[in-house]
Amino acid sequence: MHQTKEPITNESYLNMDLLRFTTAGSVDDGKSTLIGRLLYDSKAIFEDQMEQIEEISTRKGKGYVDLSLLTDGLRAEREQGITIDVAYRYFATPKRKFIVADTPGHVQYTRNMVTGASTANLAIILIDARHGVIEQTCRHSFIASLLQIKHVVVCVNKMDLVDFSEEKFNKIREDYTNFASKLNIPDIRFIPISALMGDNVVEPSTNTPWYQGGTLMYTLETVNIASDLNMIDSRFPVQYVIRPQSDEFHDFRGFAGRIEGGVFKPGDEIMHLPSGLTTKIKTVETIDGQLEEAFPPMSVTMTLEDNIDISRGDMIVKPNNQPEVGQDIELMLCWLNEKKMTPGGKYSIKHTTKDARCVIKEVRYKMNINTLHKIEDDKTIGLNDIGRVLIRTTSPLFYDSYNKNRITGSVILVDEFTNETVGAGMIL
Known part of the structure; x- marks a missing residue:
């Protein structure tokens, strides 16, 4: 293993706080390369891994080390050059421990993104500097907002392909800020980067003298997540x-x-x-x-x-601060299964440590997650769809709204016959 500047002892490792973050972006925006760059520049890779990646990169005739190979672990991902499943990577710096979820960019893998983002404190949203804010940027930001991720870092990647243009960066920042004003994300930051070359990822870049902010690694190490936990409602x-x-x-x-x-x-x-x-x-x-x-x-x-x-x-x-108690519950539900949701269908429901059963009473509407419009006339909820539904449970749940507490405000639905997790719900 490469040596870090300051060795991390067992004791300091156990006492460090943990940041979970997820990466999202369109296909080929460079998510896997960015995570590879973070791991590589923070010296979190074993030498044999590095040698293997260098060898594959040379064999493919690339003039550079292809760092995306560090996270695209499935063979199909490497062959097609896309991310399919959520890949988790663990690394640490002397300041913090990290768990990173590399999630897919494709529409048909929305459920994988929801899975990876559901426990994240922070989301990195990658935007290709050449293409700007696109439909998938909006979709990923909506999901981050829906899952109550409080911190979003917008990395404008491939700045080397637009000559590190400050004008391009400012235009993307303006477009994204306008769109994000409709969402519930309290902390948004923008960083111009080149994941391939390493600009502003771990080390500050001399190519962006106009950018005065911190690098991505500095942001990940210093973002304050302690205040995100609910310390009021016991x-x-x-x-x-x-x-x-x-x-x-x-x-x-x-x-x-x-x-x-x-x-x-x-x-x-x-x-x-x-x-x-x-x-x-x-x-x-x-x-x-x-x-x-x-x-x-x-x-x-x-x-x-x-x-x-x-x-x-x-x-x-606590007696003076109780959760809601009820059986009729409104959810924003992300459907995770190939088999469509059945209105009136019965499912097992898991909420914190409680198991019960529930019935789908009504589908209020389905979300168009690219435009944020509500679809009132088509209420069939299929794989990767997100909709607002009303359920009734067999016994009362003790819950809070999801934006108050992500744990007591979330449920999962399970098919009683196959035991597959079919839906993930955020209580409204």
């Missing part, structure tokens, strides 16, 4: 009840799960849903011992002062 979906069988812990009864919102401390008054019973937190424990406080996305075990009947799928919240 939500603790229970995953598992811990009742050890040993004599030593005879009376121990703990509730394990991951905190999805707010802060929990010993002594806090809490409410159990669905019963509505209240009690206080006795301890908050982890494998390393007891904690003074816990917050998202920590996985902990709570013990309570009173004995309440709590099981998987229940939720622990």
Whole structure:
């Protein structure tokens, strides 16, 4: 492995914060090359990988090292020169850990983009400097907005092919800003880059003296994502009840799960849903011992002062700040399956740690994700379509709207017979 400037120790690695980001752009905008460049310039590639890529690049008669080969892992992707499935890559710099999802640009792979973007803190949207803002740019930005990705970095790529023209860059920035004003994206930044040559990716470029902002790597290392977590609405979906069988812990009864919102401390008054019973937190424990406080996305075990009947799928919240509780739920639903959605159809639904069943009561409209228009007259939802639907669940869900909390505001629908995940929904 190449040596980084400062060695990353095990301890510093474990304590670093993690940024998940996704890349989106049209076919041939250079997404895979950009990720390859980030990995290559941040010294996150093994030497044998580098040798293999250099050898393939030479064999193909390319006058440069084809860095896209680092992420286009499927053979079909390499043969066709396109990205088909979501490829995840992991790397770290001395400042942060990263998980990057390289998602496809094609319309028929919208579901793959939704999958890759659903957990991202930040989206990189690539625009070819020669072509400017195109239909796919708009589609990817809409999906990023729908999935509540708070930070978008618009990388105007292939600047070397337009002579690093400031005028071209400013025109693209203006066009994109006009379109994005219709979307809900609070933080948008623009960077002129050349993924192939490395301009403004990890090192600042001498070819863009007119650009005063940071490089892409600097932006990824410094963007503030701590404030994106919901620290106000306390939500603790229970995953598992811990009742050890040993004599030593005879009376121990703990509730394990991951905190999805707010802060929990010993002594806090809490409410159990669905019963509505209240009690206080006795301890908050982890494998390393007891904690003074816990917050998202920590996985902990709570013990309570009173004995309440709590099981998987229940939720622990604060009495003065409760989620919505209901069975009739409005969703923006992205359909992920070849088989069209059946109005009136029954599906299994998974929401936080709760499993239930649901029926599709009504399709309100379908989105044209290129123009953002609502299609009222055609309500058939097929593969890669996104529409607004009303569902009814067999038992109440404890939920928030997706823009308030991405975890308690999302559901997945599963076909009861094939067990395939058929839809991903954002609660409105």
